[in-house]
Amino acid sequence: MPVTYSSYLQLDELLSLQQPRSEDLEHDEMLFIVVHQVYELWFKEILHELDYIMARLDAGATPPVLKGMKRVLTILKVLVAQLDILETMTPLDFLSFRERLESGSGFQSCQFRELEFTLGLKNREALERFNADSSDRQRLDIRFRKPSLWLTFLKYLANIGYELPADLLNADPTESTKPSPAVQRQLVDIYRNDPLTTQLCERLVDFDEGIQEWRYRHVKMVQRTIGTKEGTGGSDGADYLKTTLFKPAFPDLWAIRTDL
Secondary structure (H helix, E strand, C coil): CCCCHHHHHCHHHHCCCCCCCCCCCCHHHHHHHHHHHHHHHHHHHHHHHHHHHHHHHHCCCHHHHHHHHHHHHHHHHHHHHHHHHHCCCCHHHHHCCHHHHCCCCHHHCHHHHHHHHHHCCCCHHHHHCCCCCCHHHHHHHHHHHCCCHHHHHHHHHHHCCCCCCHHHHCCCCCCCCCCCHHHHHHHHHHHHHCHHHHHHHHHHHHHHHHHHHHHHHHHHHHHHHHCCCCCHHHCCCHHHHHCCCCCCCCHHHHHHHHHC
16 A cells, blocks of 8 residues: 555544543634644654754764754744644633643643753652653653763763863763853853854753743743643642743853853
């Protein structure tokens, strides 16, 4: 049987996955399901691209890293724009089906936690929210123990001749990224004398800023939709989400701005 557009993309299966919790589908429930499924697809693609980027960093191949970062940044713009679509749903529209979510919550997005861990935002408490015997937990365990994008970048810098302390290069990959004066001194030198590596640094800043922008827009969307109500799954809703704001994944790249 020849490959067709539908068979290659498995459209019959894909388009059957929008299943509401009740036969009595609320009109806006379809939008809610589709947008969140699309988010998960984009998270999958971002993780795919970041794995490739880190492999290219390990190989010292700068041009494909810059190309990959451009792609990820473009995807991030799409993720932010999707919030505009969700905001066409009023609070009453959401309340018409919210109870069907039961304990379901974005807290439970394994792929978003994978993304955080890949960025170096390691959080054991977030890891332990997932059942120890689940496939999601197994995937997260692997991401939690792998070097982050930032640690991979530091090793890249060391490989191209920048002097970085051995304890940083051999840091425990399960620890969150912390700012380092030694790294900042090297970054200042890079910005002043190494235009190509500076481009890579700026793409990382763009990425970090893009993630923070998405978090901010997500908080405002939740506030707009449910106000200060408790979030689905028993979370603190917008109050919890606000605690995630303005926490950069790559603090050293922000700290050096004053010294340039």
